[in-house]
Amino acid sequence: MNTSRVNTEELSTKDKRHTIHPWADLATASTKGDHIITRGEGCHVYDSDGKRYLDGIAGMWCVNIGYGNQEMAEVIAKQAEELVYYTPFGAMTNNLSAELGEVLAGLAPGDLNRVHFTTSGSGAVDSAVRFSHYYFSALGRPEKKHIISRTESYHGSSYLTASLSGKAVDRTYFHYMSDIVHHVTGPNPYRRDEGLSLTEYCDQLVDEFEKKILEIGPEKVACFIAEPIMGSGGVLVPPPGYHKAMKKVCEKYEILYILDEVVTGFGRLGHFFSAEPVWGIVPDIITTAKGITSGYQPMGAVIISDRLYDRISGSNAPETAYFTNGYTYSGHPVACAAALKNVEMMQRDNICEHVQDVGPYFIRQLKTLERHEIVGEIRGNHLMACVECNISGNKTAAEKKDMTAAQAVDQFCDQQGLIVRPYEALLILSPPLIIDKAGIDEMVSILDSSIEKATEALRSDGLIR
Incomplete structure (x- = not known):
C-alpha cells in the first residue's frame, strides 16, 4: 500500500475538492488538514x-x-456472493432478515418482539416516531402527534430527527420542525443548581416533564424519546431513578416511551440492551443501530412492543392498514448477515x-x-x-x-x-x-x-x- 506523503496530499486535495463531510466547518473545509x-x-x-x-x-x-475481524469479513463476502439484495417491500423478505428479527426479539426486553429494519440510527428514530403517529391515528386519535425530547440530546440528522435533537450547537442554518416537537431539560447533574441533591434534581426534571405534557395537552402528546445516557451531548448520565419516573409519567398519560439505544445498545453498557438491566424499565419502543453490526455494515432497527402492534394489526387493523414506511435497503441481506455474525461472536466471546x-x-x-x-x-x-x-x-x-x-x-x-x-x-x-x-x-x-x-x-x- 502506498502511504507516502504525496499520496496523502493527493487524497486530501480530492477530498477537499469534492466531499462535504458531516459536521464540516464550511469556513475551513477547503483548507484545513485531513x-x-x-x-x-x-x-x-x-x-x-x-x-x-x-x-x-x-x-x-x-x-x-x-x-x-476476518470472521466478519468472510461472512459479509460470502453473503454478497449468495444474495446481495432483494426488495423488502410488502410480503417480500429474505432468510437473513427473518432470522435477525427473531434474534433481536430474543435480546430485547419484555414483549418487544416486532422489528422494523432501517439503514441507520436516524432512520430508526424517524421510523419509531412515525410508528407512534401511525399507532394513534389507527386508533382514531390523530391529534395525538406531539413529541417531547430533551435539550442536549442527539437523535439523528434527518429533518425530523435533527428537530428532535436538542444540542444547541448543532442548530445552524437548517430549518427545524417546531409545531409538534418540544424539548424539556435534559439531565446534566454536573450543572445542576448548587445545593440540589440528585434526588431533588431528578424530581425537578420529572416535574418539568409533567408540566410540559399538561401545557401541550396529554391528549395531543404521542411519545417521549430519550437516550439512556445522552451520548454526543456529553455522556450525560441521569440521576438514579430518572428513567423509571419518566416512564411512570408516560404511562399516566398514555404516552409512548421510546428509548434510543443507538449508542448504548449492543454492549456499550455491558448488555445487549440497557433498558431493563441498567435502568429497570421496559420501554414501548427501542431504537438501535451502530453496534448492531459493529460498524461493518450500515444498519438500524426499531423494536416495538407486541402490545402496540397487536392493537393495530390483524382483526384490529384500520380499514386502510398499509404501513407506508421503510427503505430500499431495509433488512439488507449483507447487513443482516453482519448483524447475525456480530451477535454470535459477542455471545461466544x-x-x-x-x-x-x-x-x-x-x-x-x-x-x-x-x-x-x-x-x-x-x-x-x-x-x-x-x-x-x-x-x-x-x-x-x-x-x-x-x-x-x-x-x-x-x-x-x-x-x-x-x-x-x-x-x-x-x-x-x-x-x-x-x-x-x-x-x-x-x-x-x-x-x-x-x-x-x-x-x-x-x-x-x-x-x-
Whole structure:
C-alpha cells in the first residue's frame, strides 16, 4: 500500500475538492488538514502516512468487536456472493432478515418482539416516531402527534430527527420542525443548581416533564424519546431513578416511551440492551443501530412492543392498514448477515461480560484525571465516558476558555496517537468493546500526558494561572 506523503496530499486535495463531510466547518473545509484513515486492526487505526492511533471512539460509538475481524469479513463476502439484495417491500423478505428479527426479539426486553429494519440510527428514530403517529391515528386519535425530547440530546440528522435533537450547537442554518416537537431539560447533574441533591434534581426534571405534557395537552402528546445516557451531548448520565419516573409519567398519560439505544445498545453498557438491566424499565419502543453490526455494515432497527402492534394489526387493523414506511435497503441481506455474525461472536466471546469487567476499571482510571486543574468532571458508565474541561470555574455553562482547553487536550492526544472526540468543552470516549486493561491504561496515560501539556500551554497563553 502506498502511504507516502504525496499520496496523502493527493487524497486530501480530492477530498477537499469534492466531499462535504458531516459536521464540516464550511469556513475551513477547503483548507484545513485531513485525517485520512486507511486501515484498522483491533483497537487501532492507521492514517495514510502509516501513523498508528488507539481509537478512543470506536469509529463513532460502533466498531464494538474491533477492526479487521476476518470472521466478519468472510461472512459479509460470502453473503454478497449468495444474495446481495432483494426488495423488502410488502410480503417480500429474505432468510437473513427473518432470522435477525427473531434474534433481536430474543435480546430485547419484555414483549418487544416486532422489528422494523432501517439503514441507520436516524432512520430508526424517524421510523419509531412515525410508528407512534401511525399507532394513534389507527386508533382514531390523530391529534395525538406531539413529541417531547430533551435539550442536549442527539437523535439523528434527518429533518425530523435533527428537530428532535436538542444540542444547541448543532442548530445552524437548517430549518427545524417546531409545531409538534418540544424539548424539556435534559439531565446534566454536573450543572445542576448548587445545593440540589440528585434526588431533588431528578424530581425537578420529572416535574418539568409533567408540566410540559399538561401545557401541550396529554391528549395531543404521542411519545417521549430519550437516550439512556445522552451520548454526543456529553455522556450525560441521569440521576438514579430518572428513567423509571419518566416512564411512570408516560404511562399516566398514555404516552409512548421510546428509548434510543443507538449508542448504548449492543454492549456499550455491558448488555445487549440497557433498558431493563441498567435502568429497570421496559420501554414501548427501542431504537438501535451502530453496534448492531459493529460498524461493518450500515444498519438500524426499531423494536416495538407486541402490545402496540397487536392493537393495530390483524382483526384490529384500520380499514386502510398499509404501513407506508421503510427503505430500499431495509433488512439488507449483507447487513443482516453482519448483524447475525456480530451477535454470535459477542455471545461466544462473552463481550458483554468483558465490558462488565473492564468498564468499571475504565471509569476508575479516568477518574484519577480529576486531579488536574483544567478537568471539571470525569463521568460515564462502563465503556462510555467523558472528560469535561472547566478552567472558567463556571458551573452554569461552558465558556470559550473551557472549549479552548478541550481543544488543546485533543491536539496533544492526536500527537501522541490517541483519537478522542472533542465537542465544546468535552472529550468523549467510547473505545471498541474488546479493549483490555492494558489498552485502557494506555488511553489514560496519553490523556494524562495530554492534559499536562495542555495545562502548560494554557498557562503560557495566560488562560490559567
